[in-house]
Amino acid sequence: MMDGPNSSGTNDPLPNPPCKLPQQSQRNPYRLLEFAVHFLGMSGPAALIRVLIVDDHPVVRFGLRTMLESESRISVTGMVGSAREAVRALTETPADVVLMDLRMPELEGSEAILELKRTQPDARILVLTNYESEEDILGALRAGATGYLLKNTPQDEIVRGIEMVFENRRYVPPSIADRLMETLGREELTPRELEVLMLVARGMTNKEIAQALFISDKTARNHVTNCLLKLKANDRTEAVTTAIRRGIIRISE
Structure with a gap:
């Protein structure tokens, strides 16, 4: 277990002046990680990106978590199986980017995104799905998603998409953008x-x-x-x- 900056029983020199670990951080491992990154200067030049994974398939959720946790700049704050669960999760533990599937139980497609944006207007949503019709893509973007990727996208491009959405920049791969142009004229x-x-x-x-x-x-x-x-x-x-x-x-x- 990692000691806090003011823990006793260690010979390591404490930063000066010493800093008390927030009580809320002691109960939440993700807030503890954020505190350590900020206080100990572990983040380097780039900020840590907190990601919530939303997908109704457990295998996909765990696979994405394993993949993203190999990236030093990304911290997975949680995994849930529906948009409504995502709303509750974001209320308890904020995330910078919501990486979500398009069609899930209870709410699906643009309805899920609209519900998430209605209750969490600051949520930055990156869709990661198997559905690639123009109707699905345009519906998601118009509902409030900031980016759209397919599940066969390579890891480095998924990470790039997360980084751009984190910066509040739209991310749609050229292959999808070109196809949308045919629909939009x-x-x-x-x-x-x-x-x-x-x-x-x-x-x-x-x-x-x-x-x-x-x-x-x-x-x-x-x-x-x-x-x-x-x-x-x-x-x-x-x-x-x-x-x-x-x-x-x-x-x-």
């Missing part, structure tokens, strides 16, 4: 999407865009998602800079 933005993109360029959030255009938050989010996909952008900033570079929009002084 050519890269032209609709008049409404151009209007939304101009408001994004002004720094507005989805909620502020919805209020300005008298549309629902969900509709505003769908428009922003379409803009990112059509411009092949990973985040809102990249979408705006790409549109300006291509002459699609102009920002007045």
Whole structure:
């Protein structure tokens, strides 16, 4: 068992000044790990990414945990089998990225993502699934997922996806993005999407865009998602800079 920074009976020099281990951390091994990383300076230049695995197949859950625990930057905070269990798990132990399957018991597809985002609006969701239809992919992204991967994706790309979603950047592999372009049509933005993109360029959030255009938050989010996909952008900033570079929009002084 690892002693805390103030444990007695050790000859190792304590950091100066000594720090008391938070009582909450003593009861939660993941918070204890976070405390050790922060206090002892074990993290190096990159922050630890806390991941919650959500999949209804135990073999998949344990396989993903084994794979991710081999990555020094990733800490698996828990494993659950449904979206509702994920809501409870996030309430008890926060996670930076939710790695979840698309179709599970109780809730499936975009409904599961919508439920998770409704109760945990700050959750960053990376879908990892076997389903690759355009309807599934677009439904997940429009519901609030930040990334989408297939389960046959190599480990290094899954890790890359987790890192990008952790940074709040959209992650869709080129193979999926190219296929979505066929569904979304050519890269032209609709008049409404151009209007939304101009408001994004002004720094507005989805909620502020919805209020300005008298549309629902969900509709505003769908428009922003379409803009990112059509411009092949990973985040809102990249979408705006790409549109300006291509002459699609102009920002007045």
